[in-house]
Amino acid sequence: MSPDQVEAEVRAIGARARAASKILALAKTESKRRALRAAAGAIRAREADLIAANEKDLEFGGNKGLSKAMMDRLLLTPDRIESMAAGLEAIAELSDPVGQVIAEWERPNGLRIQRVRTPLGVIGVIYESRPNVTADAGGLCLSAGNAVILRGGSESLNSSGLIAECLRQGLAEAGLPQDAIQMIPTRDREAVGALLRMSDFVDVIVPRGGRGLIERVMTDARMPVFAHLDGLCHVYVHSGADPEKARAIAINAKMRRTGICGAAETLLIDKAVAPTLLPTILTELSGAGCEIRGDDETRGLFPDALAATDEDWRTEYLDSIIAVRVVDGLEQAIEHINTMGSNHTDSIVTEDDTAADVFLREVDSAIVMHNASTQFADGGEFGMGAEIGISTGRMHARGPVGTEQLTSFRYVVRGDGQVRP
């Protein structure tokens, strides 16, 4: 297709999504739940078809020379298919944010004002190889009453397309417009540009994938983006830290899973306690297979550490590597985090509540923690049920983006004939 044809096709999808969003915005909770459950049923019923479609994608990916990790992300197994279906059923259990009264008050003239949640409208989701994002993101947008336009990775087109078909079947079974969930049916890269320009039909874009994708979306999107570019999370061990909490949190924050955005990348520790605490912590990290890159003071206390460069303080490893710096105290730790960090998630370990309060107030991140592992930075762990991602932007959504964050609101004003003097 020519770029003009791609643009026209993407815009046609956008126009249908906008029309469907107006119907979906008024859909009853029970209809949305029925659609989610029917989609789960369709996914289970079509397991064999999904595996067959996925085999085509795997062949395409293999020919393209995808890495082993990428091929694993692309793979659908019976377990993964069941997990997608179960995920949709779990979303169906979430409370419906649409129609919730967020605030309500009465004016002296008797007007009663309510701030009421409404859907956002149309959400664009751009993702890479994992086909299950189709179900997760599509289901979450649907449950908040939004239409969604999905653009999966080119290598997962067959699998994702079939999953989207299952979601659309669910919509149809519930009497909702199928165009509330659409997938861009072409591998053409120009389609992404067309989607990102379509601010009249798309209210917000959610990119899911690697840094290259996020960066491109943030640069090119003509509408708001819910995303984080980096998850450069810090654990700061304050001089007033409980040694056992410091050890447990540092190890867990770094090593529980190194590839998630809430994994710690830098450990800061007060010089007052570094000699007693740091060797133990770094020995355990090292023993667990973590590479240590430290400043001079760290290397004095733990000679096996490699020398950290300036680059290390700004690097999200997403791997078994940690940068370690000994700091003068609270102020320097906050300064380091606010300068080098990515405003994602940062944690202080201390028994000193005054120091904790300063940290929680002054560290400018979406999530600030006291005596807890940064790996809790997750919508599920926050009790939101599910998340479509974590945002480090300050507009609209910040932190985990769950169904509530996929809504807007409006004011409902009830009077009995008031006119303005």
Add this chain to the structure above:
Amino acid sequence: MSPDQVEAEVRAIGARARAASKILALAKTESKRRALRAAAGAIRAREADLIAANEKDLEFGGNKGLSKAMMDRLLLTPDRIESMAAGLEAIAELSDPVGQVIAEWERPNGLRIQRVRTPLGVIGVIYESRPNVTADAGGLCLSAGNAVILRGGSESLNSSGLIAECLRQGLAEAGLPQDAIQMIPTRDREAVGALLRMSDFVDVIVPRGGRGLIERVMTDARMPVFAHLDGLCHVYVHSGADPEKARAIAINAKMRRTGICGAAETLLIDKAVAPTLLPTILTELSGAGCEIRGDDETRGLFPDALAATDEDWRTEYLDSIIAVRVVDGLEQAIEHINTMGSNHTDSIVTEDDTAADVFLREVDSAIVMHNASTQFADGGEFGMGAEIGISTGRMHARGPVGTEQLTSFRYVVRGDGQVRP
């Protein structure tokens, strides 16, 4: 200055604003209040200087051939100067949104999570001839802990510049960074483009002025915009309306002040009650100097009405003109509003609560009303104390934008050593 020099100067302002915003974000409520009160004092103390600066602007505006209405907007009088000072003192009395806990809950693992309001960061305000916007917008941004970059109309440069100086004096007296309030000191039009591109230093843009300005900002801004392009508000008289409420609301919504965004532009009325109610309402409107443009049925009932064209249903007159259409009922009224309206403020007049609920749910506007005049669409009338404008966007702020809407939030998580299993 060359475009490059303008860009460099605007970016230097942006960098200083960003740095100041980090200090202001942590400022105590009392310091911000002191700054606002000191600014009010400075404005009163410099009344003569303000009048002199304003005379230069009036001369510039006169030479430029500004209309009488524009010249009036530009004018500062002792009363208007006092009203600016009093406005700043009123903002100082508002409760500080920063630090407010919006939500709070505990997880089964004992983690306590709070969603806490924080400032947004840096706000850019672009406005036209009214110099008092300098004080109103600057004060409101300051009270929510944000830095602000002001770009006034070229004809008000001297007046606005001196008002900004008074605000900066207030900041200095309160020990806060003066760069939290900066004005772009050049008439160069290129400066607006530079400001709208500066998404790294400006978090949100608020345009205040005519349609041309808003449209340009919405098109060119590389950051979110809080604004409304049109305020095409409707009053819908349902068949179940109380006749006296219908009359009073229609007259007030249209005629109380015709130049504000909450003024009604279109009157819809059910055909069941049009013969009995419409002649009275239109006679009164007409008697008050309002031009009536009606559809065929309206003209049948009120022969003095001019014929409305399709264009009339989409026009925000901001004047003593009203478009009138007789509709079949609730469904057609909602359809008309959602198709022709601007998602700003729309009101139904009825004693039938079931019909009202359908209207309040299905009309997709920032503010929906039942038995109240659309002229209440105002932050002050909503009890927000003051507003920087009204937004019809769905992201972050919708409806009146007061201090709360000029904030973001973050999550504060407190534990006692929790690690993620």
